[in-house]
Amino acid sequence: MFFFDNFISTIAxxxxxxxxxxxxxxxxILQLELGNMNLRLFGSPGKFYGQAQAHVSMTYIFIY
Incomplete structure (x- = not known):
C-alpha cells in the first residue's frame, strides 16, 4: 500500500x-503584455511598472 500511496503522490x-x-x-506572457501596454501608454518607465505590478500580483496569488 505504501508504494501505491507514494506513486499517487509522485504523480500529484x-x-x-x-x-x-x-x-x-x-x-x-502576462508580464510582457502588461509591460507592452504600459509602454504604449506611459513610455519606458510604464513598461517596468507593468512588469513589476504583474509580478507582485502573481506572488500574492501564490502566497495565499
Whole structure:
C-alpha cells in the first residue's frame, strides 16, 4: 500500500510541477503584455511598472 500511496503522490507532484510551469509561462506572457501596454501608454518607465505590478500580483496569488 505504501508504494501505491507514494506513486499517487509522485504523480500529484509531477502534475503540480507541470501546472506550476504553465502558470509561470502564463505569468511571463502576462508580464510582457502588461509591460507592452504600459509602454504604449506611459513610455519606458510604464513598461517596468507593468512588469513589476504583474509580478507582485502573481506572488500574492501564490502566497495565499
Amino acid at each position: 507532484y509531477a502534475a503540480l510541477l507541470v501546472s506550476n510551469c504553465a502558470l509561470n509561462m502564463a505569468c511571463e
